[in-house]
Amino acid sequence: MLNKLQIDFLQNNINLYNKLTSKEKEIFTSKAIPIKVDNNKNLYFSSENCKGFIVVFNGTLRAYLDSYQGKEITLFKLTKGESCILSASCMFKNITFDISIDTLESSEIILLPTNYLEQLSKTNLNVKEELLMLTQKRFSEVMSVMESVIFSTLDNRLITYLKSFNKSTIKITHEKIANDLGTAREVVSRMLKTFENEGLIKLSRGNITIINLDKK
Amino acid sequence: MLNKLQIDFLQNNINLYNKLTSKEKEIFTSKAIPIKVDNNKNLYFSSENCKGFIVVFNGTLRAYLDSYQGKEITLFKLTKGESCILSASCMFKNITFDISIDTLESSEIILLPTNYLEQLSKTNLNVKEELLMLTQKRFSEVMSVMESVIFSTLDNRLITYLKSFNKSTIKITHEKIANDLGTAREVVSRMLKTFENEGLIKLSRGNITIINLDKK
Numbered sequence: 001m002l003n004k005l006q007i008d009f010l011q012n013n014i015n016l017y018n019k020l021t022s023k024e025k026e027i028f029t030s031k032a033i034p035i036k037v038d039n040n041k042n043l044y045f046s047s048e049n050c051k052g053f054i055v056v057f058n059g060t061l062r063a064y065l066d067s068y069q070g071k072e073i074t075l076f077k078l079t080k081g082e083s084c085i086l087s088a089s090c091m092f093k094n095i096t097f098d099i100s101i102d103t104l105e106s107s108e109i110i111l112l113p114t115n116y117l118e119q120l121s122k123t124n125l126n127v128k129e130e131l132l133m134l135t136q137k138r139f140s141e142v143m144s145v146m147e148s149v150i151f152s153t154l155d156n157r158l159i160t161y162l163k164s165f166n167k168s169t170i171k172i173t174h175e176k177i178a179n180d181l182g183t184a185r186e187v188v189s190r191m192l193k194t195f196e197n198e199g200l201i202k203l204s205r206g207n208i209t210i211i212n213l214d215k216k
Numbered sequence: 217m218l219n220k221l222q223i224d225f226l227q228n229n230i231n232l233y234n235k236l237t238s239k240e241k242e243i244f245t246s247k248a249i250p251i252k253v254d255n256n257k258n259l260y261f262s263s264e265n266c267k268g269f270i271v272v273f274n275g276t277l278r279a280y281l282d283s284y285q286g287k288e289i290t291l292f293k294l295t296k297g298e299s300c301i302l303s304a305s306c307m308f309k310n311i312t313f314d315i316s317i318d319t320l321e322s323s324e325i326i327l328l329p330t331n332y333l334e335q336l337s338k339t340n341l342n343v344k345e346e347l348l349m350l351t352q353k354r355f356s357e358v359m360s361v362m363e364s365v366i367f368s369t370l371d372n373r374l375i376t377y378l379k380s381f382n383k384s385t386i387k388i389t390h391e392k393i394a395n396d397l398g399t400a401r402e403v404v405s406r407m408l409k410t411f412e413n414e415g416l417i418k419l420s421r422g423n424i425t426i427i428n429l430d431k432k
Contacts, residue, residue, distance in 0.1 A: 065359070065362065065363060065366065067363070069367070071366065071367055092349075092352050094350075094353040094355075094356060095356055096356040096360075125341035128345050129344050131348055132308075132344060132347055132348040133308075133310050135351050136308050136351055138355075139310075139311065139313075139354075140312040142358060143313035144312075144313065145362070146362055147281060150283070150287065151287055
């Protein structure tokens, strides 16, 4: 059950919600669950634990692929006002992959359990159109990651990654960077050390200080 | 304009076609174009050249990502009875990537130009559902390639790749293998040479003879 603030938020940000009839909106707002999640928590959104449609009300989430060996690669991030249907993947027989979702800061999500999303998509074909749009959006993001992994050298990807923080000092572990980029920690540490020797960055305990990334 | 054989083929193989009303089927069959394509031809299905919905009537196509530097990676193959909507990507604003499609043998395709697919999806919401299913199918295939690229070592991927031919002698260039796997020709040549030294395969001009891939 959502409060007025949350309902207004859906109305202002979520296309799928706006495609619903008044009666369907009532189903959504009475069945959706607001959830607070601490920083760095896993939301376990695999097909065995297919929770539903999530909307980020506050905070930032990270969707990623992980392997049994503990290797990861970040696929996309979800910020305030964004939604994800891959966390309801069990309702789609053609989605055969599992993603994981973590919080990157303490976050609040609105979760519509899968069975209600399924019900709404059956009674309202406009919801299907929105599901198509959302699927294609994530598909495009994943293809962009794929292009970068296949066609860009790791040092270029690491430069782009460091720039994306838009900060002079980045507080991050080498393992976290490796997981975002889908490579090993040792490779990241070695490459950062090279960047330091080239005068691009300065490394200190848990921090990377940017000096001049455009030198590369 | 399709002939009776082609129309029967659509009826027996293509879900999207079967979701159309009789009148819409008439639009499809009168506007679709049967095209014969020689082996190893590019169909130029990027967003600037967004041809439409393709159905493989005969033969095999390969969908892949390519870079300006000429590097490639195979995303999925399309065999008889399969269809692809990514070749109509310009009708979807959320698809921001371009794929290329080649023939892997001389093939016959049925092409429904994008504007007619768009028209059908506007008048028949069941078509939207089918577009969602098809998008999710390709999304899953791409995720599977991604998992393999990120989490599997290249030698394991090469073994799996060679096994997938299910032949004792494979006639293929090292460059073709490199393009399928998204790596450089030199890397493939070096790895095949190692496999030969390990007694897994035997190399000869243009051929790879399988001895025992399970030794690895």
